[in-house]
Amino acid sequence: MNPALETLVFALRETPLQPGRTLFLGAQYHPDLPESLGYQPLKPLAEACLSAGMELTDQPAGKFTNIIFLPGKSKEETLAGYALAHDLLIPGGTFITALSNTSGASRFEKELRRATPIIASVSKNKCRAFTASNTEAWNEDILRSWQEIAQPSPISGTDFITRPGVFSASRIDPGSELLAKFLPPSLHGQVADLGAGWGYLSRIALEKSPKISAIHLFEADSRSLSCARENLPTGKAAFHWHDVTTGLPEKYDHIITNPPFHSAQSKDLDLGKAFISTAVSSLKRGGSLYLVANRQLPYEAHLSSLGLRSRPIFEDHAYKIIFSS
Numbered sequence: 001m002n003p004a005l006e007t008l009v010f011a012l013r014e015t016p017l018q019p020g021r022t023l024f025l026g027a028q029y030h031p032d033l034p035e036s037l038g039y040q041p042l043k044p045l046a047e048a049c050l051s052a053g054m055e056l057t058d059q060p061a062g063k064f065t066n067i068i069f070l071p072g073k074s075k076e077e078t079l080a081g082y083a084l085a086h087d088l089l090i091p092g093g094t095f096i097t098a099l100s101n102t103s104g105a106s107r108f109e110k111e112l113r114r115a116t117p118i119i120a121s122v123s124k125n126k127c128r129a130f131t132a133s134n135t136e137a138w139n140e141d142i143l144r145s146w147q148e149i150a151q152p153s154p155i156s157g158t159d160f161i162t163r164p165g166v167f168s169a170s171r172i173d174p175g176s177e178l179l180a181k182f183l184p185p186s187l188h189g190q191v192a193d194l195g196a197g198w199g200y201l202s203r204i205a206l207e208k209s210p211k212i213s214a215i216h217l218f219e220a221d222s223r224s225l226s227c228a229r230e231n232l233p234t235g236k237a238a239f240h241w242h243d244v245t246t247g248l249p250e251k252y253d254h255i256i257t258n259p260p261f262h263s264a265q266s267k268d269l270d271l272g273k274a275f276i277s278t279a280v281s282s283l284k285r286g287g288s289l290y291l292v293a294n295r296q297l298p299y300e301a302h303l304s305s306l307g308l309r310s311r312p313i314f315e316d317h318a319y320k321i322i323f324s325s
């Protein structure tokens with residue numbers, strides 16, 4: 001169970017929400033939370049909410065009496081979430097959020113206090129939950145600055161658009177940049193990009209390989225995917241809000257991937273391996289896989305256990321590029 005979620009539940013036992021509509025930003029299911037409308041951009045978590053019977057929206061809008069917020073890892077995303085919560089609260093409404101201490105709970109409590117008084121704060125499970133109300137006006141200048149950082153913006157020196165909270169929001173990931181250099185112009189037919197993020201690798205693949213007839217971007221984070229829609233020319237790209245660990249709907253001539261090896265805050269090697277298993281079972285006969293990984297990750301052994309030959313195309317002190325067929 002997520003300790004920040006447990007802390008939220010604990011805080012709400014002490015100070016229950018008001019009667020009325022509740023919106024849960026960053027929604028996760030918990031049997032002891034009151035009924036709410038959830039917003040959850042990460043596909044595996046969204047699926048878990050739906051299976052537990054929660055109602056979800058993909059675009060939070062309207063007005064709510066209470067807003068619960070479980071932020072992700074990014075500072076900008078958290079502050080943008082505060083501003084969004086303010087805009088969606090009715091006058092007198094209640095806002096509660098929780099973070100782990102290692103994610104900067106006390107720093108973020110101070111940030112919120114700059115805009116509005118904190119009316120309750122609870123520490124438990126190495127996390128902190130804190131509450132504000134929309135009874136008094138929040139500081140307009142601070143709110144405006146938080147609203148601004150919530151906007152999609154270009155990566156400096158490029159025309160790639162990203163937004164707070166997505167993977168590598170402020171720069172091109174160096175691993176992906178390296179893989180992009182090694183993608184050959186001979187890629188052709190149906191290509192899949194697993195964990196496509198905001199579309200960097202897919203766009204470079206399309207630019208380098210004119211014989212690609214379609215590129216399918218599979219990505220769990222709907223916010224990344226909405227950036228990818230802006231970053232790729234329409235025509236050959238197809239966008240799938242999809243949990244890659246559940247497999248793919250079709251088979252592909254080539255698969256390219258910079259697999260994740262973190263979930264939530266911690267390292268998760270099994271996630272990267274699950275990506276590779278999906279890739280291997282989704283290649284057409286004669287198809288090939290191009291992947292980049294941190295040098296120390298043991299993906300070659302996993303590929304070999306699945307019956308695929310692999311060879312390193314390049315290796316440096318940080319990364320390796322693996323070709324497999």
Ligand SMILES: C[S@@+](CC[C@H](N)C(=O)[O-])C[C@H]1O[C@@H](n2cnc3c(N)ncnc32)[C@H](O)[C@@H]1O
Pocket residue numbers: 044167168173176194195196197198199200201218219220221224242243244245257258259260261
């Ligand atoms: C290392 S990043 C690479 C992103 C992108 N290819 C790039 O170069 O910027 C891995 C991506 O996988 C996504 N991801 C994580 N778990 C996923 C899952 N179960 N299914 C699909 N995508 C996932 C993350 O949101 C992230 O965008």
